[in-house]
């Protein structure tokens with residue numbers, strides 16, 4: 001999907017160029033020649049017809065294309081000053097503390113889930129509102145039991161810390177990598193591992209709380225059978241889950 005947005009930008013800019021080019025052609029080429037060659041009556045009807053056709057094309061093609069691509073680009077963040085940034089530009093970053101906190105809690109909770117479900121992970125996504133993990137298994141997973149398991153590990157207040165191990169150490173312990181499709185980034189000679197004391201140990205570059213107690217009330221909101229060999233578990237905050245009824 002990385003090639004998609006440049007195409008949208010291209011369509012947006014090309015649409016504008018064709019429209020403005022059309023206006024220029026009418027004004028600079030068609031009008032003077034119509035003035036020179038046609039008697040006033042015919043000139044007027046030609047210009048009316050050209051104007052009508054231009055208006056139809058404008059509202060049927062140009063306006064919808066510019067609106068759709070423009071709104072899509074604005075929503076995607078490809079319009080605006082940030083799109084003009086160049087490598088080396090100095091920036092001030094501001095962290096949205098509440099959003100970061102939600103990510104830390106949910107992300108750390110996915111580690112607890114990994115510890116509770118003894119199957120490889122073949123998909124993962126985390127937002128500030130929910131997290132999902134796909135486990136490679138045909139076994140059913142129990143929503144209430146998993147929520148209870150997470151609550152127990154949160155109540156036990158396990159310290160969470162990260163450290164670095166060498167790539168050689170990781171090679172010697174391939175079972176540390178729980179994810180089937182994603183391998184930790186290589187090439188620095190070291191890999192960051194996240195340890196929840198007595199619970200979970202795996203390579204991770206994510207953001208975490210310092211103690212499982214800080215996760216608070218995170219529950220399993222849904223367990224889905226995505227395919228014969230995939231069980232999807234969705235985590236959310238208990239407050240929000242209760243609010244949805």
Ligand SMILES: [Zn+2]
Nearest residue numbers: 107194204206
């Ligand atoms: Zn992590």
